[in-house]
Amino acid sequence: MYNRRDLLGDFASPKQIRTPSPQSSSQYHVLEEIGRGSFGAVRKVLHVPTKSIMVRKEIKYGHMNGKERQQLISECTILSHLKHENIVEFCSWDFEEQQEVLYLYMEYCSSGDLSQMIKHYKQEHKYIPEKMIWGILAQILTALYKCHYGDELLPLTTVYDRMKSPVKGKNIVIHRDLKPGNIFLSRDDSTSAVDRTENNVDYSQVVVKLGDFGLAKSLCNSIQFATTYVGTPYYMSPEVLMDQPYSPLSDIWSLGCVVFEMCSLHPPFQAKNYLELQNKIKLGKFERVPEYYSNGLNAIVHSMVDVNLKTRPSTFELLQDIQIRTARKSLQLERFERNLLDYEKELVNIEKILEKQAMDYERETAQLRERFVQTVEERAREVVSGKKVGKVPDTIYGHYERKVPKPAYHWRTRYR
Numbered sequence: 001m002y003n004r005r006d007l008l009g010d011f012a013s014p015k016q017i018r019t020p021s022p023q024s025s026s027q028y029h030v031l032e033e034i035g036r037g038s039f040g041a042v043r044k045v046l047h048v049p050t051k052s053i054m055v056r057k058e059i060k061y062g063h064m065n066g067k068e069r070q071q072l073i074s075e076c077t078i079l080s081h082l083k084h085e086n087i088v089e090f091c092s093w094d095f096e097e098q099q100e101v102l103y104l105y106m107e108y109c110s111s112g113d114l115s116q117m118i119k120h121y122k123q124e125h126k127y128i129p130e131k132m133i134w135g136i137l138a139q140i141l142t143a144l145y146k147c148h149y150g151d152e153l154l155p156l157t158t159v160y161d162r163m164k165s166p167v168k169g170k171n172i173v174i175h176r177d178l179k180p181g182n183i184f185l186s187r188d189d190s191t192s193a194v195d196r197t198e199n200n201v202d203y204s205q206v207v208v209k210l211g212d213f214g215l216a217k218s219l220c221n222s223i224q225f226a227t228t229y230v231g232t233p234y235y236m237s238p239e240v241l242m243d244q245p246y247s248p249l250s251d252i253w254s255l256g257c258v259v260f261e262m263c264s265l266h267p268p269f270q271a272k273n274y275l276e277l278q279n280k281i282k283l284g285k286f287e288r289v290p291e292y293y294s295n296g297l298n299a300i301v302h303s304m305v306d307v308n309l310k311t312r313p314s315t316f317e318l319l320q321d322i323q324i325r326t327a328r329k330s331l332q333l334e335r336f337e338r339n340l341l342d343y344e345k346e347l348v349n350i351e352k353i354l355e356k357q358a359m360d361y362e363r364e365t366a367q368l369r370e371r372f373v374q375t376v377e378e379r380a381r382e383v384v385s386g387k388k389v390g391k392v393p394d395t396i397y398g399h400y401e402r403k404v405p406k407p408a409y410h411w412r413t414r415y416r
């Protein structure tokens with residue numbers, strides 16, 4: 001049985017899981033199970049302090065061998081360092097010592113994953129709109145840019161911007177298990193505690209998040225390659241099948257297969273058994289994407305699913321493609337428009353608050369004025385009737401001195 005120290009001692013030095021730090025499970029309120037992976041259940045949880053919905057991945061480590069523990073540590077380490085809007089965020093981790101379970105707390109992706117989206121379109125007998133496919137591809141490529149070059153991709157000013165060549169050999173991360181089930185979909189407001197029904201997913205509005213780095217391999221530099229592969233055969237590259245060095249280009253092959261599947265609603269290579277699948281992948285021959293899609297989309301898929309490593313494009317090269325640039329620019333503009341709409345909503349709310357403040361101010365000054373007039377009239381009547389004038393009542397004191405906070409903005413001045 002492992003305790004907290006054993007687990008870290010056996011798996012890694014504490015430095016390896018430096019950030020984020022473990023957080024007490026008591027901060028989380030456990031909700032329903034949403035699925036099961038190879039190591040345990042995946043549940044939705046409510047992070048009580050922030051009232052945000054997250055995902056808790058349970059990993060039973062008691063029975064794990066050394067390799068599996070290494071993979072687990074690899075997932076924690078990689079995820080904790082990979083911060084990107086198109087990568088599932090790793091929030092914190094904790095142990096349940098008695099039950100020998102490791103809990104990984106991650107960002108919740110409210111709109112499921114790409115495999116569910118493909119299934120949805122297949123059931124509806126519809127093609128996924130081409131614009132949506134370009135948008136998804138552009139988002140995955142920006143996430144892969146972060147993984148393959150360890151750098152952030154700068155936003156485009158125009159589609160003709162010249163991109164600076166990335167520095168090679170810096171903290172390369174290869175995903176190694178790119179498949180539709182590991183590409184999650186989320187909404188911009190997914191952290192809201194108010195959940196939405198899964199059936200109501202508006203796929204045109206989703207943000208793509210690359211996740212499940214369980215099989216990813218972090219390499220110190222570009223020359224150092226991983227030689228072991230554990231992956232999903234449909235998306236496995238030929239060089240990996242042939243035990244050749246594994247490189248970021250293998251992710252590009254898998255991504256090409258995923259894009260093909262988004263178009264054709266089935267993977268490019270299908271077979272009855274592993275051997276047949278292996279042969280088809282090594283040959284690298286597959287059909288055109290349906291005629292419904294442009295030649296440009298077909299060409300980019302075929303360039304990615306290329307047996308020849310020398311001609312297969314890198315993430316950087318793919319990001320140069322004018323259609324990818326256009327898709328990125330279009331996403332940037334959509335986001336800008338959404339931000340403007342949010343800003344407009346915020347302004348309308350501020351206006352309402354200020355109008356209410358102005359009305360309260362007017363009402364309060366009117367009441368004071370009325371009280372003042374009443375008091376003055378009362379005193380005047382007393383003087384006229386020859387009564388002895390009493391002390392000035394308290395209500396009148398401070399009338400002139402009183403400062404009713406005047407709103408900075410008055411609705412009446414708006415149109416002046």
Ligand SMILES: Nc1ncnc2c1ncn2[C@@H]1O[C@H](COP(=O)(O)OP(=O)(O)OP(=O)(O)O)[C@@H](O)[C@H]1O
Nearest residue numbers: 034035036037038039042055106107108109113212
């Ligand atoms: N961050 C997340 N947000 C929303 N759903 C998630 C998240 N992570 C996992 N899931 C869902 O939980 C289920 C199990 O996921 P998990 O990644 O553990 O296993 P898997 O990919 O199905 O299998 P394996 O462990 O063999 O890779 C899937 O249905 C997945 O869609």
